[in-house]
Amino acid sequence: MPEPLKNLLHEALIGEMADRIAGNSPSFDKGRFVTLATGGLQALELMERSALIRDALFSTLPDKFPEAAAILKLSLPSESKPGLTGWMLLPVNQFIAARGLDHFDLGLDLLKALTPHFTAEFGIRPFIHRDQQRSLAIISGWADDPDQHVRRLASEGTRPRLPWAMRLPQLVKDPAPILPILTALMDDPEEYVRRSVANSLNDVAKDHPDLVAAFVASHIDGASSERRWLLKHASRTLLKKGHAQALANFGFAAAASLECELRIRNAEVTFGEGLDFEIRVTNAGEIPQSLMIDYAIHHMKGDGLLSPKVFKCKAILLAPGQSHTIERRHALRPITTRRYYPGKHRIAIIVNGAETASQSFVLVMPSDPG
Numbered sequence: 001m002p003e004p005l006k007n008l009l010h011e012a013l014i015g016e017m018a019d020r021i022a023g024n025s026p027s028f029d030k031g032r033f034v035t036l037a038t039g040g041l042q043a044l045e046l047m048e049r050s051a052l053i054r055d056a057l058f059s060t061l062p063d064k065f066p067e068a069a070a071i072l073k074l075s076l077p078s079e080s081k082p083g084l085t086g087w088m089l090l091p092v093n094q095f096i097a098a099r100g101l102d103h104f105d106l107g108l109d110l111l112k113a114l115t116p117h118f119t120a121e122f123g124i125r126p127f128i129h130r131d132q133q134r135s136l137a138i139i140s141g142w143a144d145d146p147d148q149h150v151r152r153l154a155s156e157g158t159r160p161r162l163p164w165a166m167r168l169p170q171l172v173k174d175p176a177p178i179l180p181i182l183t184a185l186m187d188d189p190e191e192y193v194r195r196s197v198a199n200s201l202n203d204v205a206k207d208h209p210d211l212v213a214a215f216v217a218s219h220i221d222g223a224s225s226e227r228r229w230l231l232k233h234a235s236r237t238l239l240k241k242g243h244a245q246a247l248a249n250f251g252f253a254a255a256a257s258l259e260c261e262l263r264i265r266n267a268e269v270t271f272g273e274g275l276d277f278e279i280r281v282t283n284a285g286e287i288p289q290s291l292m293i294d295y296a297i298h299h300m301k302g303d304g305l306l307s308p309k310v311f312k313c314k315a316i317l318l319a320p321g322q323s324h325t326i327e328r329r330h331a332l333r334p335i336t337t338r339r340y341y342p343g344k345h346r347i348a349i350i351v352n353g354a355e356t357a358s359q360s361f362v363l364v365m366p367s368d369p370g
Helices: 011-022 030-038 046-060 065-074 086-099 104-114 125-130 132-144 148-156 169-173 176-185 191-207 209-219 225-234 236-240 244-249
Strands: 258-264 268-270 274-283 289-300 306-318 323-331 343-351 354-364
Touching: 011 030, 011 086, 030 046, 046 086, 065 086, 065 104, 086 104, 086 125, 104 125, 104 132, 104 148, 125 132, 132 148, 132 176, 148 176, 148 191, 176 191, 191 209, 191 225, 191 236, 209 225, 209 236, 209 244, 225 236, 236 244, 258 343, 258 354, 274 289, 274 306, 274 343, 274 354, 289 323, 306 323, 306 343
Parallel strands: 268 354
Antiparallel strands: 258 274, 274 323, 289 306, 289 343, 343 354
């Protein structure tokens, strides 16, 4: 069994934090810090542990943020000495986000210095929420920074719906202010940065699908293979939903003269096993067709209604008169993000965004041997 995430912040790590801060501030009471940061630690989860350590920093660093910021900046690693790094910096993120908002430039500068050693994407979001225009004016300049971690922070930290982080409602409503940042980073030499740009655009697509489809259309002509991958990854939610412009951006027009057959091999599936099925598509038209073939499982919910979840399958080019067969097994087993209910479910085949065939199947829960 994997180690619980909460154990990333442990007593030994806190002791090491204390030593590294004390090495840059003789007045820092590292004994008091350790006592405060470890009191009741074992009963807490990861973010609660981080908040406990942050509160210990509140009590032991100077009350004046510029003085505390100077100590923390000196405590970051350098070529000549080790420093605060990795998970030690999660509570430091929280400290800066809480204490630095009244010292805007200094707080953001410290987060910029921190991010090569541990991401500061969580720390910059309260600054954006407090004053979006001022924050983005600073953050947009990071797109040209020589450090890839700083460039990625410009993209990742401004994502409207960054997982596990505070949402940025102004950018959810109107993402236009971050598009220049994403455009500037779209051809970044590091995949690490480009993937962040794609994820940010995918966030935007959940609220503004037409905007992202139009953005992709305006940047796809003559795109390098790296940029094309980015734009397709950014469009993944739109492609799953069959957005017409998004499909057209990648050459998937509405399918015409297409025959699609779906065959289920086990119409009754025991939970923990899999649904075996076969898809056969035939191009009955007179021109080649690019086809994006997906399938949706319509899961039964607790109220008896069905809720679809789309899964990627295959993209093919089909010549006139040509057929293609795909065999798949879809596992129906315990996962943390879904509760399964017995009863009639449905599988639907989706080609270029349109449902072309479907069948029902029954999910059976295994009997309890006890």
